Amino acid sequence: MEKPQHNARAYWRQNLRYLIVLLAIWFLVSFGAGVLFKDVLNTIKIGGFGLGFWFAQQGSIYVFVLLIFIYVRLMNKLDKKFGYDDED
Template sequence: MNANAKAYWRDNIKYVLILLSIWFIVSYGAGILFKEQLNAIKIGGFKLGFWFAQQGAMYVFVILIFVYVRLMNKLDKKYGYDE
């Protein structure tokens, strides 16, 4: 594998790890670890901790998919792998 391809995959793995870390923090942290602090806030009659555990993690995951697509498009252009 040439140096350009290695740099591409290194950046790709870096993005994946960052985005998965964000998802973990939101799903596990906000839904479980910080539940008590978040339950002090209510949205639409539901406690915010419940909302994050049930809905928030899914919304964040979908947003992270779009962020990943955007990052990868930029990365493809940077390393010359775009179409």
């Protein structure tokens, strides 16, 4: 069954919003916390290492993986909302 064109545009518009927000969060965590604000964050210690160093080495990877799971959940909801889910 073919979906109406306006639904497809609304679907992709919402998908792009999700992508922009999630990538902005990842940018802020990886570049912001790991590079721009590392000196301030390094005053906070985790396991003997500065928080800025931790974000640069591990934190941005953890946040990226978490954002992937969030994106999957958001897209599953969006698919159901627009009728693109596999449960037909």
